[in-house]
Amino acid sequence: MTAPVKELNLNGKVAVVTGGGGVICSTMAKALAKHGVKTAILDLNLEAAQRVAEEIKSETGIESIGFSANVLERSSLEEAKKAINQQLGKIDFLVNGAGGNAASATSKVEKMAPEDKLEDTFFGLQLEGFDKTFDLNFKGTLLPTLVFASDMVDQKAGGIVNISSMNSYRPLTRIPAYSASKAAINNFTQWLAVHFAKTGVRVNAIAPGFLLTNQNRFLLVDEKTGEATPRGQKITNGTPMERYGTPEELTGTLLYLLSDWSEFITGIVIPVDGGFSAYSGV
Ligand code: NAD
Numbered sequence: 001m002t003a004p005v006k007e008l009n010l011n012g013k014v015a016v017v018t019g020g021g022g023v024i025c026s027t028m029a030k031a032l033a034k035h036g037v038k039t040a041i042l043d044l045n046l047e048a049a050q051r052v053a054e055e056i057k058s059e060t061g062i063e064s065i066g067f068s069a070n071v072l073e074r075s076s077l078e079e080a081k082k083a084i085n086q087q088l089g090k091i092d093f094l095v096n097g098a099g100g101n102a103a104s105a106t107s108k109v110e111k112m113a114p115e116d117k118l119e120d121t122f123f124g125l126q127l128e129g130f131d132k133t134f135d136l137n138f139k140g141t142l143l144p145t146l147v148f149a150s151d152m153v154d155q156k157a158g159g160i161v162n163i164s165s166m167n168s169y170r171p172l173t174r175i176p177a178y179s180a181s182k183a184a185i186n187n188f189t190q191w192l193a194v195h196f197a198k199t200g201v202r203v204n205a206i207a208p209g210f211l212l213t214n215q216n217r218f219l220l221v222d223e224k225t226g227e228a229t230p231r232g233q234k235i236t237n238g239t240p241m242e243r244y245g246t247p248e249e250l251t252g253t254l255l256y257l258l259s260d261w262s263e264f265i266t267g268i269v270i271p272v273d274g275g276f277s278a279y280s281g282v
Contacts (some may be wrong), residue, residue: 209273
């Protein structure tokens, strides 16, 4: 007789989702709730966090609470942890989703040409923008992990999923700070996976490909014609499936990485990218 298929074993667990008021992580939190996971939605933007938690409760009937927390302030995370422990119980899962880029660490030109103004190139990048971007993406993953993973180690079980990016494998033009900080997340994912390997806590990451969201639509689609902009065209040309992904298409991988279906998997970064990272462009 063949062994029965393993259960996902997500029901009744407690997940902290940072950046949970945003596009990707609100969708991730909803997918967790649909599988019975109680969610703590953490965001700088309390209103967004509370709105997502309300939507989750009304759509699934599963407990969800929105908290205001800054992933760069240990004290605010510790305060949130106390409230989460009281209201939802011990933490089983952490999704490190808060992240982003800073305009002052973005070059105006893709490839420098001799006639370019220096301020439009590498030489115009601001250290302050690098600090902001590195802090948010890297320390913003490190600090929540320091605060929330202790419950998992205590329980000898748990799962952490970091949100990386296509930039982590090969940098995209113009955004060196974002690219390097996401590369650091991949490296940290592997380091912590090894460090925690005997504790029962697994650490993995998802590298989303290109998603068309309300925030980047104006860059990728011409408002008047509805046609792709040149940057949008480059993205779909570089994606073998020739389309954008959706936040919903990341959720299967998240559930997989947190569930017992992946119980021997730790330290990996899964690209969910329509083939972008596999394609040389030729
Ligand atoms: P988003 O801007 O919609 O969500 C990010 C959320 O993080 C926001 O709600 C914001 O308020 C919150 N946040 C920002 N700083 C914070 C802080 N210091 N403390 C707590 N919360 C903070 O962005 P998104 O597109 O949903 O991105 C989510 C994650 O996915 C990010 O890590 C991003 O780098 C990554 N990502 C996005 C894409 C994409 O195409 N959108 C692709 C690859 C990776």
